[in-house]
Amino acid sequence: MPSKVYVTRKLPEEIETRLAEHFEVRSWDHEDQPVPREKLLEEIKDVDGIFCMITENIDAEVLDAGKDLKVVANMAVGHNNIDVEAANSRGITVTNTPDVLTETTADLTFALLMAAARRLVETSDILHRGEWGAWSPMQFTGQDVSRATIGIIGLGRIGETVVKRAQGFDMNVLYYSRTRKREKETELGITYRDLETLLQDADFVVLLLPYHSESHHLIGQRELALMKRSAVLINSSRGGIVDEDALYEALVNEEIWAAGLDVFEQEPVPVDHPLLTLSNVTTLPHIGSASVETRLAMAHLVTDNLIHVLDGKEALTPVY
Incomplete structure (x- = not known):
């Protein structure tokens, strides 16, 4: 059985296609609206990995709800939206997207x-x-x-x-x-x-x-x-x-x-x-990394991290 991944925002088609080649994917199918907290807590219950954005607060409550969670892959360099210490203490890998932006x-x-x-x-x-x-x-x-x-x-x-x-x-x-x-x-x-x-x-x-x-x-x-x-x-x-x-x-x-x-x-x-x-x-509305090429590169790196971790390999860009 393929690993299950939840994606918290609608992604470009080429990224969705890549994810579907490796995982059973569920997603919040909205481009401009963050996933509601209640929906996130429900969807994370049985997934192995989450593809998230800076708009999601991945705190201890979310991490505890994700009983099978192995990796939180954040599409950003910053990771102050994630309780990294809480994740690491639960054996959950956190990754980000440095360099590409x-x-x-x-x-x-x-x-x-x-x-x-x-x-x-x-x-x-x-x-x-x-x-x-x-x-x-x-x-x-x-x-x-x-x-x-x-x-x-x-x-x-x-x-x-x-x-x-x-x-x-x-x-x-x-x-x-x-x-x-x-x-x-x-x-x-x-x-x-x-x-x-x-x-x-x-x-x-x-x-x-x-x-x-x-x-x-x-x-x-x-x-x-x-x-x-x-x-x-x-x-x-x-x-x-x-x-x-x-x-x-x-x-x-x-x-x-x-x-x-x-x-x-x-x-x-x-x-x-x-x-x-x-x-x-x-x-400006937080557009520091907002070029087509860079946002696609960020999404590909998130996908690469999910593939590596859920295949039992080391994350490419882990956060400690």
Whole structure:
């Protein structure tokens, strides 16, 4: 008998075909709606593996409901939606999808930086509303990216890849990481700063670190007050890293100049969220890895992990 796998979202046909070649597959057949919690708890009862997204909270309750569960394969690099410790203690393997989305997410991060710096979304909206008046010397002015100082918080794979894009714009690159990476300083031509100094010196502060208890609200009122009044904050990692109330106050009070956000603490973000009312906030619906090629590569890697684990082999990209 083939192993049973539950898929928590509708997938592209080529991925569904591949899964069906190896497993007995059941799925939540909706592309834009997460599987309801009650449905997830019911479906997981007799499956060997789950193909899940960041929208699913795979906690101890879910893991206990999955009495036959051997692998939780997450279609994301981040895995804060999964209680990894609880899974490992139950002998359940957790996997993610690193590497395949690095370039795509770095592209989006730098695009978001440029859009926020040059007010692209704000001014496009002005044009569409018919509010573009006569030219004036300081109309629609933004911040220069070229030769500015970028401070990257979190020098993982994506952070290193953003460095290369920044250097193409002759930017001065600072970084902060919990563990200093001296070999990368020489290899990439970047400079280490402690967190406070980086916040004070950077024109653009870019968050590219994983979310966990220690990074929760890493950027709050105190940190925002350290930044330049002309600074731009970019977050394409996880929403919980920024205290959104503090960010709103900092922007309204002109303590910093602008922000670019691809992620929020609550997703989808409520339409009445205060940050959405500000013209100096560029917002996106968590599209860091959203290219056709990358999302397919992520789904194939999830499938590969399921095949390996349920065939009794080692996972390709396990999370410990």
